[in-house]
Amino acid sequence: MTELLVAEGLELAYGEIPACRGITFHVDQGEIVTLIGANGAGKSTTLRAIAGALIPRAGMIRFRGQDITRLPSYERTRLGIALVPEGRRVFPFLTARENLELGAFKYRNDKPKVSTLLDKIFAMFPRLSERSSQNAGTLSGGEQQMLALGRAMMSEPYLLCLDEPSLGLAPMVVQDIFRTIRSINAAGTTVLLVEQNARYALETASRGYVLQTGSIIASGPCAKLKDDERVREAYLGGGAKKLFVS
Ligand SMILES: Nc1ncnc2c1ncn2[C@@H]1O[C@H](COP(=O)(O)OP(=O)(O)O)[C@@H](O)[C@H]1O
Numbered sequence: 001m002t003e004l005l006v007a008e009g010l011e012l013a014y015g016e017i018p019a020c021r022g023i024t025f026h027v028d029q030g031e032i033v034t035l036i037g038a039n040g041a042g043k044s045t046t047l048r049a050i051a052g053a054l055i056p057r058a059g060m061i062r063f064r065g066q067d068i069t070r071l072p073s074y075e076r077t078r079l080g081i082a083l084v085p086e087g088r089r090v091f092p093f094l095t096a097r098e099n100l101e102l103g104a105f106k107y108r109n110d111k112p113k114v115s116t117l118l119d120k121i122f123a124m125f126p127r128l129s130e131r132s133s134q135n136a137g138t139l140s141g142g143e144q145q146m147l148a149l150g151r152a153m154m155s156e157p158y159l160l161c162l163d164e165p166s167l168g169l170a171p172m173v174v175q176d177i178f179r180t181i182r183s184i185n186a187a188g189t190t191v192l193l194v195e196q197n198a199r200y201a202l203e204t205a206s207r208g209y210v211l212q213t214g215s216i217i218a219s220g221p222c223a224k225l226k227d228d229e230r231v232r233e234a235y236l237g238g239g240a241k242k243l244f245v246s
């Protein structure tokens, strides 16, 4: 498999407060890889470092063969990394269409390109097409998540980074979101998926890493991680059995 993203020995901190250390993982082209872990484990912090919102104190990030450790986030967008942040962060007073157009910022001087991309996204999310002229703030949680996904896809990323896409959504909607993630991946986009919802994450991804208090404590194929006692104990604690019942 061709290497797309490599993170090696990342040390991440907020000012003087350390958050993650020794973070080493990789994502190959075409994969869905998941980072799972309890609240506060360091998942968002790790994604921020990949997307360029937080520059590591130490360690290295390589994307498509290039050292991007210290590149600002807009440069990473240009290179093909897109982040759907925790909580979606759509612009509530802009329409769905305007939100999508902002995602194509790197093509801002190419109107036909943006229009083609919009058509593509509307075909993928018919619901967004129906609501294209509605303010994003009036959309349901699930629709806003779809909008955030669509906005990220407007930059035609090689790597789509998702931070807790299922957070706060009803189970039916969650299934929809994960189905969409799988189809985006099947169409050729590599996915790095951060989730607290271990069950869905491990069913959706092929490989995973388990974070606990700022370190990776386990990794491997998802089929194996599901049965890993350390994963159940460290990450899922007492609720483990419940989460895995379908
Ligand atoms: N903006 C911030 N400033 C200071 N500490 C933070 C900030 N964001 C997160 N942290 C701390 O970093 C650690 C990892 O948090 P985070 O990456 O958000 O975890 P997760 O996404 O797995 O829930 C936690 O101890 C959290 O309190």
Ligand SMILES: [Mg+2]
Binding pocket: 043, 044, 045, 086, 163, 164
């Ligand atoms: Mg988080």
